[in-house]
Amino acid sequence: MPTPEQLAIDRRAPLRVSVWQVRWRRFTDFTRRYARNRMAVIGLLIVLTWVVVGLFAPWIAPYGYDKTNYNAANQPPSFAHPLGTDALGRDQFSRMIWAARTALIVAPTATVVGVVLGVFFGLLAGYFGGWIDEIVMRLSDVLFAFPGLLFALLLAATLQPRLAAWLSQFERIKPWVRAGYVEFFVVVIALSLVGWPGLARLVRGQVLSLREQQFVEAARALGVSPWRIMWQHIFPNALPPVIVALSMSMGSAVVAEASLSFLGIGITPPTPSWGAMIYNEFASWRSPSAPWLLWAPGLAVAALTFAFNFIGDGLNEALNPQDRLT
Amino acid sequence: MGRLLEVKNLETRFHTQDGTVHAVNGVSFYVDEGETLGVVGESGSGKSVTMLSVMRLIPQPPGEITNGEVWFEGRDLLKIDKEEMREVRGNRIAMIFQDPMTSLNPVLTIERQITEVLELHLGMNHQQARARAIELLKMVGIPAAEERIDSYPHQFSGGMRQRVMIAMGLACHPRLLIADEPTTALDVTIQAQIVELVKRLRDEIGMSVIWITHDLALLAGLADRIIVMYAGQIVESSPVHELYKNPRHPYTIGLLQSIPRLDEKQRERLQAIEGLPPDLIDYPTGCPFAPRCRFAIEKCWEVDPPLEEVSKGHYSACWVKPEGAEIMHQWHASNTEESQ
Amino acid sequence: MSQGDVLLDVQGLKMYFPITEGILIQHHIGDVKAVDDISFTVRRGETLGLVGESGCGKSTTGRAVLQLYRPTAGHVYFDGVDLTTLKGEELRRMRRRMQMIFQDPYASLNPRMTVGDIVGEPLEVHGIAKGKEKLDRVAELLEVVGLNPYFVTRYPHEFSGGQRQRIGIARALAVNPEFIVCDEPISALDVSIQAQVINLLEDLQAQFGLTYLFIAHDLSVVRHISDRVAVMYLGKIVELADRNELYENPLHPYTQALLSAVPIPDPEIEAQRQRIILKGDVPSPVNPPSGCRFHTRCPVVIDVCKEVEPEFKDAGGGHYVACHLVH
Numbered sequence: 001m002p003t004p005e006q007l008a009i010d011r012r013a014p015l016r017v018s019v020w021q022v023r024w025r026r027f028t029d030f031t032r033r034y035a036r037n038r039m040a041v042i043g044l045l046i047v048l049t050w051v052v053v054g055l056f057a058p059w060i061a062p063y064g065y066d067k068t069n070y071n072a073a074n075q076p077p078s079f080a081h082p083l084g085t086d087a088l089g090r091d092q093f094s095r096m097i098w099a100a101r102t103a104l105i106v107a108p109t110a111t112v113v114g115v116v117l118g119v120f121f122g123l124l125a126g127y128f129g130g131w132i133d134e135i136v137m138r139l140s141d142v143l144f145a146f147p148g149l150l151f152a153l154l155l156a157a158t159l160q161p162r163l164a165a166w167l168s169q170f171e172r173i174k175p176w177v178r179a180g181y182v183e184f185f186v187v188v189i190a191l192s193l194v195g196w197p198g199l200a201r202l203v204r205g206q207v208l209s210l211r212e213q214q215f216v217e218a219a220r221a222l223g224v225s226p227w228r229i230m231w232q233h234i235f236p237n238a239l240p241p242v243i244v245a246l247s248m249s250m251g252s253a254v255v256a257e258a259s260l261s262f263l264g265i266g267i268t269p270p271t272p273s274w275g276a277m278i279y280n281e282f283a284s285w286r287s288p289s290a291p292w293l294l295w296a297p298g299l300a301v302a303a304l305t306f307a308f309n310f311i312g313d314g315l316n317e318a319l320n321p322q323d324r325l326t
Numbered sequence: 327m328g329r330l331l332e333v334k335n336l337e338t339r340f341h342t343q344d345g346t347v348h349a350v351n352g353v354s355f356y357v358d359e360g361e362t363l364g365v366v367g368e369s370g371s372g373k374s375v376t377m378l379s380v381m382r383l384i385p386q387p388p389g390e391i392t393n394g395e396v397w398f399e400g401r402d403l404l405k406i407d408k409e410e411m412r413e414v415r416g417n418r419i420a421m422i423f424q425d426p427m428t429s430l431n432p433v434l435t436i437e438r439q440i441t442e443v444l445e446l447h448l449g450m451n452h453q454q455a456r457a458r459a460i461e462l463l464k465m466v467g468i469p470a471a472e473e474r475i476d477s478y479p480h481q482f483s484g485g486m487r488q489r490v491m492i493a494m495g496l497a498c499h500p501r502l503l504i505a506d507e508p509t510t511a512l513d514v515t516i517q518a519q520i521v522e523l524v525k526r527l528r529d530e531i532g533m534s535v536i537w538i539t540h541d542l543a544l545l546a547g548l549a550d551r552i553i554v555m556y557a558g559q560i561v562e563s564s565p566v567h568e569l570y571k572n573p574r575h576p577y578t579i580g581l582l583q584s585i586p587r588l589d590e591k592q593r594e595r596l597q598a599i600e601g602l603p604p605d606l607i608d609y610p611t612g613c614p615f616a617p618r619c620r621f622a623i624e625k626c627w628e629v630d631p632p633l634e635e636v637s638k639g640h641y642s643a644c645w646v647k648p649e650g651a652e653i654m655h656q657w658h659a660s661n662t663e664e665s666q
Numbered sequence: 667m668s669q670g671d672v673l674l675d676v677q678g679l680k681m682y683f684p685i686t687e688g689i690l691i692q693h694h695i696g697d698v699k700a701v702d703d704i705s706f707t708v709r710r711g712e713t714l715g716l717v718g719e720s721g722c723g724k725s726t727t728g729r730a731v732l733q734l735y736r737p738t739a740g741h742v743y744f745d746g747v748d749l750t751t752l753k754g755e756e757l758r759r760m761r762r763r764m765q766m767i768f769q770d771p772y773a774s775l776n777p778r779m780t781v782g783d784i785v786g787e788p789l790e791v792h793g794i795a796k797g798k799e800k801l802d803r804v805a806e807l808l809e810v811v812g813l814n815p816y817f818v819t820r821y822p823h824e825f826s827g828g829q830r831q832r833i834g835i836a837r838a839l840a841v842n843p844e845f846i847v848c849d850e851p852i853s854a855l856d857v858s859i860q861a862q863v864i865n866l867l868e869d870l871q872a873q874f875g876l877t878y879l880f881i882a883h884d885l886s887v888v889r890h891i892s893d894r895v896a897v898m899y900l901g902k903i904v905e906l907a908d909r910n911e912l913y914e915n916p917l918h919p920y921t922q923a924l925l926s927a928v929p930i931p932d933p934e935i936e937a938q939r940q941r942i943i944l945k946g947d948v949p950s951p952v953n954p955p956s957g958c959r960f961h962t963r964c965p966v967v968i969d970v971c972k973e974v975e976p977e978f979k980d981a982g983g984g985h986y987v988a989c990h991l992v993h
Binding site for chain 2: 719720826828856857858859860861862864865868883885886887889890891910913914923924925926927928929930931932933934935936937939941943944946947948
């Protein structure tokens with residue numbers, strides 16, 4: 001809180017705060033608040049590391065991800081293969097590096113659609129209320145009762161092959177189609193389409209209480225338009241649970257991708273993914289002949305999940321001006 | 327009149343992550359039997375914390391009573407064990423708060439809540455306790471007490487809830503009632519009802535009252551003596567007539583000049599106290615009021631003035647001790663000139 | 667007293683809030699009659715005080731006047747334009763001319779916006795200024811309300827209650843309004859800070875020729891700041907007169923009781939005063955009493971009060987009152 005001395009106006013000095021100064025202060029405040037949370041910084045570093053690894057995979061990886069060598073199958077970690085090899089004699093270390101790409105493509109896309117839909121419908125229902133709220137909420141009731149995975153399998157069986165065939169005519173996209181990304185996106189988007197009601201309800205609840213806040217009424221009294229009130233006044237204050245939901249689903253998307261792969265509607269082999277690697281080697285739990293194949297992808301998934309959650313926490317603190325800066 | 331309560335050099339601190347809050351800083355005062363003491367101060371002045379310290383109701387940690395004595399009926403309340411203290415709280419000293427809803431249990435009937443106290447402290451059986459409870463509710467002016475006693479707190483209005491709290495406080499014939507802003511959340515007509523009620527009960531039962539408030543006007547018709555608190559200290563202490571006629575501390579003078587009066591005919595420009603109360607973590611070395619004081623001299627910034635007697639029973643903690651009567655007079659005069 | 671032309675003319679204003687029951691099909695089972703048929707005018711440049719106890723409908727009146735609640739019935743003429751007929755964009759543009767200052771300086775400022783954004787927002791949404799120009803104007807406004815212009819980059823929680831209230835005032839002033847509804851602007855502030863804000867409001871009125879509708883429960887403050895005062899009870903205006911007339915010569919028994927309940931900071935005067943202690947509490951606005959709404963608590967009630975609603979009319983010299991004993 002400012003002291004009385006700071007309160008006093010120095011009339012000799014003209015105001016010299018420029019628009020850029022204001023923006024710069026806002027940015028530095030944000031970074032300082034974020035930087036104060038050590039775990040959030042570590043989380044960011046983990047994600048950045050995987051981004052770099054994924055980007056430069058062809059140069060970092062000593063072998064190709066699909067290069068088999070039956071003479072060197074099921075080898076424990078050695079100097080030539082730091083993380084050992086799998087049953088097909090593929091270098092686990094190289095596959096780990098290539099799989100970073102998959103994880104970093106999969107996590108955001110799997111999350112974004114659901115979050116955008118959830119936030120949008122939640123804001124709409126909460127702020128406008130009345131019949132809009134009624135429609136959105138009844139729709140979400142229906143979707144809650146919807147067997148999401150079944151719907152996804154249905155789409156994967158019907159829409160997906162046609163889409164893949166259509167996309168395959170474009171030369172540039174062809175390798176992506178073959179790697180199973182298209183198939184995966186179809187499934188993920190399908191899941192998001194039926195999966196947004198949870199977040200929408202969360203957002204709606206926030207909006208309902210924020211809508212009654214006096215600063216929202218003040219904005220209305222000032223003549224601020226409804227859309228601006230929604231985005232400028234309500235949304236930023238409803239953000240904390242959204243960010244938590246976002247970071248949690250980022251982490252779980254990496255895990256979910258693995259289970260979808262297991263069901264055969266995820267990333268197609270031989271495209272490497274950490275999830276698929278874990279599932280493929282699941283048998284080794286019972287006969288721990290090659291446990292090394294499980295440890296590396298398991299740790300990678302865990303690290304990334306934690307990292308996203310730490311980043312979420314850090315963002316929440318950094319975006320909250322009431323969090324004191326000392 | 328005998329001394330009922332005497333507090334000596336009380337000091338309370340709160341240890342927070344930002345530092346130590348100097349909430350109460352060497353407060354000494356007393357209450358005589360049958361007397362009504364008014365305690366006035368703004369939020370953060372330490373008026374409530376002082377009384378909570380007296381009652382040993384400060385959560386520890388983060389709070390800590392670091393110094394002082396509280397003499398009540400021949401015992402130092404800060405030294406007796408917890409069991410004894412509980413006895414004092416229920417039986418000898420009653421306390422009512424600003425928000426009666428938070429002091430009442432919402433899921434129990436009023437009957438349960440009053441009879442519990444009676445059974446516990448006075449060893450009555452349920453029959454007796456219920457009869458006494460109805461009697462108490464009648465005494466505090468609750469209509470149809472026989473029926474209302476089985477209601478839940480939310481079925482009462484704010485004023486009625488405060489009456490219930492007073493009835494509970496009176497259940498065991500306390501010697502002292504500490505009222506912490508009991509009317510702040512109520513409307514003026516209800517406030518008048520509660521004030522009348524407490525005055526009546528005080529005279530009937532012969533108990534002493536400590537009435538804590540931020541409203542200097544309210545105390546004029548209620549208190550015998552008033553202490554004014556600022557930044558965890560008593561800055562002025564005086565019999566009621568003397569305080570309003572000739573306040574001797576700049577803060578009290580400032581308060582009287584900054585509140586509009588109901589009987590103001592000419593529109594007088596208020597004399598606001600500029601600035602803000604001090605930070606209780608970074609406690610100032612000199613007089614805590616010095617930064618906002620019109621009369622401050624150099625000494626005020628260096629040495630905290632002690633409470634000194636200016637006339638019989640009237641104390642002021644100020645190096646300057648301006649004559650409030652004169653200042654108020656001049657102020658009224660200048661206001662009249664301006665408006666002409 | 668200023669005798670300006672009428673800026674605000676409120677006629678037969680009613681604000682009912684429906685009470686509904688039922689899960690799927692909502693039955694309308696009654697109304698909270700927060701404001702029930704009130705009429706008053708505010709002249710240009712004057713301050714009309716609106717006092718009453720909690721639940722009397724004074725804050726609802728302020729909001730219904732500004733169309734923050736759409737009135738159930740009645741008309742609100744602002745400079746000749748009936749606000750109740752305006753919608754959407756028309757109404758939004760009208761808000762440049764009428765503003766509001768809120769009670770709670772903590773809740774009325776968006777915690778995630780800087781002071782610069784808060785005070786600058788009205789400038790932006792009404793297309794008055796943006797960018798550098800906006801920032802300069804914000805700095806100027808902060809100076810007008812007695813705050814350091816460098817505070818533009820700070821957030822509301824960094825300020826005390828009184829300072830926040832100043833920020834709220836600066837925001838209301840940003841669009842150069844003619845009329846401001848002050849809804850209990852000082853009741854959340856500490857005593858020593860209240861005077862600062864009252865003085866500021868008075869100075870701003872003199873400087874910019876503002877017209878105030880000043881809503882408060884503190885009768886002393888209302889007397890201090892108002893030119894004329896209206897007293898509300900249970901959704902009705904029971905008395906309206908010039909400030910000194912109302913406080914020196916209250917005609918309605920409720921006004922008399924209300925005034926007698928307010929303490930005066932002088933023990934000698936207090937010792938002489940006769941308090942009129944009202945019985946019981948304010949009845950529910952869902953089922954207000956028949957006839958005169960005050961009859962259940964009135965110390966001088968007569969039979970006719972229970973059946974016939976008294977008319978609100980001039981008792982001479984612009985002193986309006988609704989009481990059978992007067993007319």
